[in-house]
Amino acid sequence: MAIFDNMWLTWAGDWGIVVLIYMQNRSNYTIMKKPPGDSDTVQAFLHRKRIATLEQLKAALCTTGTMTVFRRLKKVGYMSSYSHRGKYYTLPEIPEFDEHGLWSYHSVWFSQHGNLLATVKELVEEATAGWTSQELERILQVEVKRPLLQLYQGKDIEREKLFGVYTYFSLSGDKRRSQLLMREKSVFDATVGLPTEIEALSHELKAAIILFFSLLDEQQRRLYAGLEAHKMGHGGDRKIAELLGLDVHTVAKGRRDLFGWKIQRDRVRKEGAGRKTKEKKRRRFSNESGA
Template sequence: MTVFRKLKELGYLTSYSHRGKYYTLTDIPHFDELGLWSCRSAWFSISGNLLETTCQFVDEAEAGFTAAELQRLLHVGVKEPLLKLYRQKRIDRKEVDGVYVYLSREKGRKRNQRLTREGRLVAVEIGHSPLREELSQELNAVIILFFSLLDEKQRRLYAGLESHKLGHGGDRKVAEVLELDVHTVARGRHELFASDVERERVRRKGGGRKRVEKKRPK
């Protein structure tokens, strides 16, 4: 009986690194949260070989992957499998700032990945705000949806932060986009940068409707 026939009977996995040079029995690996496991320098994946592992990672990525980002996760070069998957039309790609970002082929998933990637790029630009006019209407809609999930205090502080990013005239611009009173935006900005924030309350003490006490009949 050959070694491979015996391995097949027992069940085995092939490494996705080293061009599949290494093997392990299926009951040995303890895969991490990414579905990866390593033994010395050999890497194994619950998805199988490098091509299938690359495809799964791109499909499930929150914001897609550049080749460099995915290489850091998988610990092996991925340019070749990414290009092969793209040519096979199993994944898609979009050029962002001169670098290809690889995305899922599924339309809804790809759209979410693209929006998340775009949002991250905006967030890291110094002095840049997601509320600036040059951003797509689609991303502004996502920002407004996120804003609607916040409570009163969080909305005020978030609006104040975005106003600060915009600089002069920021209170008015943010108020228009988020449909707030300009004084509410200014108040949030002042509270945030003066560290005048009460963590335990949504409203200031004494704010809101007055409590109505029931009167007992005399």
């Protein structure tokens, strides 16, 4: 091939075919670069957007094929959300997970443990004192009753009803016993010091307090109620009375007795207190009555 000022001259061997290509401007040509791969497009898009739905990824790849998108995702590696029915996707290097292995972006939640079922199982297994469904929902920000029931029925976790509420534990015997002991200890510790507002108590804690209160004798109940009422300050007598089902005067008396050191250490009631015993009347028979 010979190149002249404004034309290329080519020929084809023995056939003697000559082709002249006239070029008006030799500078008007473009070197085509190799287009970026689809995988590079997916990575760039997700790094820019952080998370994306299937439809958004289709638009980024200029395709309508679902399998095309998943082939590209599989090639680069991806994670799907456990919230929003798993409809959001991200890259493994993007999330910054918290102590539970969770990450949220614009209220969309991801877990390093996988989907919701796997995440619930992992959290229960690693819990110090087990979890109730209410506690797990506060952590995961989604409804968990169905996955908990599915895991329990599938014998992947255990559960026990404590203070009227199901608490979920590890399937491992040693781990479960440790979790159960810590749960009982945490409930006891919580009853020692109540928050200043009864409304701040969870249903589980209220049930635990009432159960603990029911195990005390009469004097201990009165003194315990008085102590907690004192810690609450103004209005404490009424609040504790409503929580424990006591008369407000009983709570006030317990508070006065406790701080006035009017405590009977060797008996529940003061001597002479309580209901008077009644002597049964005997029926008198006259001497004249016949046998």
